Amino acid sequence: MTVSTVATLPDGRVVQRITLQSQGMTAQVLTLGGIVQDLRMDGVAAPLVLGSPDVAAYLGRARYWGAIVGRFANRIGGGRFALNGRDYQTDQNFLDRHTLHGGSDGLDQQIWTVEDLAADRVTLSVSLPDGHMGFPGNLHVMAEIALHASTLAFDFTAETDAPTPCSLAHHGYFNLDGGGDVRHHELWIDADRYLPVDQDLIPLPGMAPVAGTAFDFRQPRQIGASGYDHNFCLNNGSGQRETVARLTGRSGLRMTVTTDAPGLQFYDGRHFKAEPGLDGQTYGAHAGVALETQSWPDAPNRPDFPDAILRPGEKYRHSVSYGFNQ
Known part of the structure; x- marks a missing residue:
């Protein structure tokens, strides 16, 4: 592995880049946001993820690309919730009405500390103070990012000194064919239900069956043009690690x-508009697909959803891995 300083942000913060290597794979990880800036597989010419060569872009146009997001991934309706008889107002950074990915100063904007480092793995940490973005509790987060042969793996843990919403996710965008439009990729998701959303992408009451709808990926099929930015309610109710999705490119490369985690946010990347990317690529609409494992969106306001409140004395745990094979 190598560690190098790659940027100084406008506010003076220094960003380092960590190169991880395993047999068959190389990853570039930034201390800014725990961002996976680049991911390469031996024998595959193009990067497997969307990334920006300009580190400062992760503060703006490239925000969330490959980052760790939280303290609560996805959306909280109205940027508010009640907890233990108290009302909380959190940062309304989405449409000026809702909280997205922990607010405008979420985990993706933090400089993480390197706690441990080996050739194929790095452990990062960050602490968010009580009241940060309106959330209660001092939250300490640890993230191990590792390469296992041809697999990119994340293990998240967190602890708090006051009850607080907590859901961490890796927000990578994947393209298995090296450019262009991912809607021809074939996708399988192990979910019988999904969460319908309103025009602001906040979940509506109730869950809906995928059967007979454009959200049915229980048999592998092309992503197509229906438009997706929805949480799929995964069938892995055991809380154990299970295979929940597969993505296959035209090349035959499979992830x-x-x-x-109980949820998978599937987003088809329709927002990209001629964004400069890796290897001189320009990312247009649908340049990459995000498959973010997480707690369900707006869970602090939905007692019918899986509990997403972390309490003192508990340890939040979430693992996800992305395995590649040809």
Whole structure:
């Protein structure tokens, strides 16, 4: 592995890049946001992820690309929730009405500390103070990012000194064919239900069956043009690590997603508009697909959803891996 300083941000913070290597794979990880800036597989010419060569872009146009997001991944409706009889107002950084990925100063904007480092893995940490973005509790987060042969793996843990919403996710965008439009990729998701959303992408009441809808990926099929930015309610109710999704490119390269999380946010990347990327690529609409394992969105306001409150004395745990094979 190598560690190098690659950027100084406008506010003076220094960003380092860590190169991880395993037999068959190389990853570039930034201390800014725990971002996976680049991911390469031996024998595959193009990067497997979307990334920006300009580190400062991760503060703006490239925000969330490959980052660790939280303290609560996805959306909280109205940027508010009640907990233990108290009302909380969190940063309304999405449409000026809702909280997205922990607010405008979420985990993706933090400089993480390197706690441990080996050739094929790095452990990063960061602490968010009580009241940060309106959330209660001092939250300490640890993330191990590792390469296992041809697999990129994340193990998240967190602890708090006051009850707080907590859901961490890896927000990578994947393209298995080296450019262009991912809608021809074939996708399988192990979910019988999904969460319908309103025009602001906040979950509506109830879950809906995928059967007979454009959200049915229980048999592998092309992503197509229906438009997706939805949480799939995974069938892995055991809380153990299970295979929950597979993505296959035209090249035959396949990515398998394994996790212990209850939800998978599938987003088809329709927002990209001529964004400069790796290897001189320009990312247009649908340049990459995000498959983010997580707690369900707006869970702090939904007692019918899986509990997403972390309490003192408990340890939050979430693991996800992305395995590649040809």
